Amino acid sequence: MDVPERIGDYAVERELGAGGMGTVYLARSRGGRTVAVKVARPELAADPHFRARFRAEVDAARRVGGFHTAQVVDADPDAAAPWLATAYIAGPTLSRLLAEQGPMGEARLRLLGAALAEALQAIHTCGLIHRDLKPGNIIMADDGPRVLDFGIARALESTRLTSTGAAFGTPGFLAPEQAQGMEVGGAADVFALGAVLVAAAGGHAFGEGTPMGLMYRAVHEPPNLSAVPEGIRPAVAACLAKEPAQRPTPEALLDLFAPDTAPEATPGMAGHPPTLPAPAAVLPAPAVPPVPTPAAGYAPAPAVGHIAGAVTVAAAPRSDLPPAFPQQPPWGQVQPPWGRPATTAPPRRKRTGLRVFGGVGALIVLGGGGYGIYGFSDAAFPKATHEIVTPATMVGGAYKRDAEGTNFTDPQPDDWTEKDVLHHSVDYLGTDKAPGFEKMSVYGSSGRFKYPGDTRDGLMDAMTVTGSENVSDGPKMISVPGSDVDFRCTTVDAATVCGWGDDSTTVAIEFTPAADSLEVAAAETSKIRDAIRKPIP
Numbered sequence: 001m002d003v004p005e006r007i008g009d010y011a012v013e014r015e016l017g018a019g020g021m022g023t024v025y026l027a028r029s030r031g032g033r034t035v036a037v038k039v040a041r042p043e044l045a046a047d048p049h050f051r052a053r054f055r056a057e058v059d060a061a062r063r064v065g066g067f068h069t070a071q072v073v074d075a076d077p078d079a080a081a082p083w084l085a086t087a088y089i090a091g092p093t094l095s096r097l098l099a100e101q102g103p104m105g106e107a108r109l110r111l112l113g114a115a116l117a118e119a120l121q122a123i124h125t126c127g128l129i130h131r132d133l134k135p136g137n138i139i140m141a142d143d144g145p146r147v148l149d150f151g152i153a154r155a156l157e158s159t160r161l162t163s164t165g166a167a168f169g170t171p172g173f174l175a176p177e178q179a180q181g182m183e184v185g186g187a188a189d190v191f192a193l194g195a196v197l198v199a200a201a202g203g204h205a206f207g208e209g210t211p212m213g214l215m216y217r218a219v220h221e222p223p224n225l226s227a228v229p230e231g232i233r234p235a236v237a238a239c240l241a242k243e244p245a246q247r248p249t250p251e252a253l254l255d256l257f258a259p260d261t262a263p264e265a266t267p268g269m270a271g272h273p274p275t276l277p278a279p280a281a282v283l284p285a286p287a288v289p290p291v292p293t294p295a296a297g298y299a300p301a302p303a304v305g306h307i308a309g310a311v312t313v314a315a316a317p318r319s320d321l322p323p324a325f326p327q328q329p330p331w332g333q334v335q336p337p338w339g340r341p342a343t344t345a346p347p348r349r350k351r352t353g354l355r356v357f358g359g360v361g362a363l364i365v366l367g368g369g370g371y372g373i374y375g376f377s378d379a380a381f382p383k384a385t386h387e388i389v390t391p392a393t394m395v396g397g398a399y400k401r402d403a404e405g406t407n408f409t410d411p412q413p414d415d416w417t418e419k420d421v422l423h424h425s426v427d428y429l430g431t432d433k434a435p436g437f438e439k440m441s442v443y444g445s446s447g448r449f450k451y452p453g454d455t456r457d458g459l460m461d462a463m464t465v466t467g468s469e470n471v472s473d474g475p476k477m478i479s480v481p482g483s484d485v486d487f488r489c490t491t492v493d494a495a496t497v498c499g500w501g502d503d504s505t506t507v508a509i510e511f512t513p514a515a516d517s518l519e520v521a522a523a524e525t526s527k528i529r530d531a532i533r534k535p536i537p
Contacts (some may be wrong), residue, residue: 035087177244388406
């Protein structure tokens with residue numbers, strides 16, 4: 001795509017990169033100021049929910065100041081392609097710095113933790129929750145870390161594919177409540193901060209592997225803190241607590257990470273005075289009425305001018321959704337750590353597994369169970385005619401099930417788009433009979449689907465969209481002779497993903513390494529569909 005000459009009043013110099021929301025350009029104002037301009041993807045620009053949320057989040061993001069964020073300087077939510085301009089911060093991302101220089105020691109980790117806590121304090125006080133804090137969204141500037149893309153995730157959540165109770169973020173950094181599609185507060189950002197520190201120490205809080213596996217472990221398994229220095233391990237462990245109410249606030253983290261005296265500056269990790277949020281007198285009213293959403297027991301630190309901890313701006317109500325989940329009573333009183341007063345803990349939900357849906361620029365999981373759902377008539381759903389099986393070998397021995405890989409099946413709760421769903425996640429190894437594929441992974445569900453095409457697309461997005469992916473081919477709809485469905489295929493980074501959706505089965509298949517062509521992958525997907533999709537007796 002050609003680089004535009006101008007975006008608003010800014011002269012574009014070059015493309016900086018592309019992510020979940022769109023493309024980022026380096027540009028200059030008429031007075032010579034350098035800015036980074038992020039322009040929304042065309043499919044987002046066409047979504048009225050995104051525009052409304054983007055407008056509200058930009059209004060809030062303009063109020064975020066401080067030493068550890070990139071200041072929002074301009075935006076146009078009403079442009080043909082909505083855009084947002086921030087001060088340009090020179091420097092590598094934290095992920096790039098770690099790749100080039102290796103893990104950080106305890107002293108630098110403390111400085112990083114304090115700087116990120118200070119950034120979250122500024123962001124939360126202005127009524128925003130980042131929702132996608134990760135090494136790729138942190139710039140290591142000469143004067144210290146800067147957090148990017150705050151205020152963007154909520155806008156992406158409002159898109160059609162993610163407006164039905166899903167969550168936005170990156171596996172490995174998603175809090176359990178975020179991974180399960182629950183409402184999230186600032187405590188979800190604190191969880192991500194803990195995962196970032198584990199990564200900066202050279203580890204992986206929830207291991208490596210597929211997005212599904214990462215999210216499953218975040219919900220069900222303790223984090224791996226072996227790489228974290230013992231001196232800060234308790235603080236990082238507290239950030240990664242499963243229950244939001246048990247995580248420290250950013251203010252408490254400053255007390256844990258920042259020494260009483262100013263630290264010596266370290267390259268790429270300079271020390272700073274505390275971030276000061278804007279005083280109350282200059283804060284404009286939010287674009288839509290705020291609704292309290294932070295997790296029980298979590299409250300952002302008060303701002304200058306006695307501003308109470310602000311809350312996330314709620315999305316506009318939709319008329320096409322079924323009745324909301326009933327509110328459940330609190331299950332008891334708890335005494336959280338870090339000096340906070342006793343608060344009511346959120347009700348625990350029965351965790352029956354993970355269910356994947358997708359959205360533009362998002363990796364999404366909906367958790368199961370614990371709430372009643374109303375209005376799901378059997379007459380509104382198609383009859384289940386087929387189910388998914390996972391044989392030990394398939395396609396004439398071309399693939400054999402990986403004994404060391406992912407292999408689980410989870411029943412899912414009913415919702416307004418699907419019923420009686422069983423989710424499958426299985427890894428296979430390619431043999432010499434496979435057309436060049438060393439690994440093949442099946443992510444899919446069998447059941448009764450109102451909108452199988454949307455569910456298929458969601459599965460594929462959940463496997464491919466990371467915010468920094470390189471899409472080299474697709475997506476494309478391909479017809480395969482002899483098949484009664486078309487296959488949607490794309491090549492992202494080093495893998496090709498193909499999927500299908502029918503009334504009873506919705507599946508996405510990931511082939512590694514990438515296929516020579518999408519047609520080859522589609523033909524192989526058709527064979528796999530015949531092997532794993534079986535009639536119900």
